[in-house]
Amino acid sequence: MKLNLTLILFLLFGITSTQAQNEWKLSTEKDGIKVYSRSVSYSKVKALKVNCEFKATTSQLVAALLDVKACTNWVYHTKSCTLIKQVSPAELYYYSEISVPWPVQNRDFVAHLTVTQNPETKVVTVDGPAVPGMVPAKDGIVRISHSVGQWVITPAGNDLIKVEYTLQVDPGGSIPAWLTNLFATEGPLQSFKNLRTQLQKPAYKNATFTFIKN
16 A cells, blocks of 8 residues: 555656655746756656746636636747636646647647635645546647646735746657757746736636635
8 A cells, every 4th residue: 555655646746755855946037937947757857846926816817727728828839728628617628739849849738627725724726737538649749648737826915926836747759958948947937927917817807716715
């Protein structure tokens, strides 16, 4: 039983004794957005962590994250994003294709998005791991089979929220070093700058959810 539990933790969260020893290192900081990275044993691509603050409510950010069709407006190099299945107001599946500079092949994945809130602290967690199946693999596109993304949204008062985003992904196939560095530094900065703008759109201004207390 102990072995099975350890294996599950590794598959879901990438937790290993080696990773536990790797500290997050600040890679870049700009416009109040801090991007950290650390090595992981199962991927050539480092895990990423982003910390920042937004002038918004928790519900506004959750509304933007659940609005998958609009992800092309702010998520770095996202070519398409399509809702596959709406399980509930707080749970869905979506398909996304990532545009990658030639000659590297585009990547795609299916993610399972779930939103939960701690009723005492009001901290909201949005999990978005990649899941197999649901959309057939496509010729000329590399399917991402392992990706674990998580948003932790903490209310900070005065319509401010603190956001921590972590991502561990194995993009599969061959990725040149220059492209890896581009997606690890420019990608998070550009995405979060775009998200800051996206949150000010009227569509999210008065967002409310029965499963979230701001």
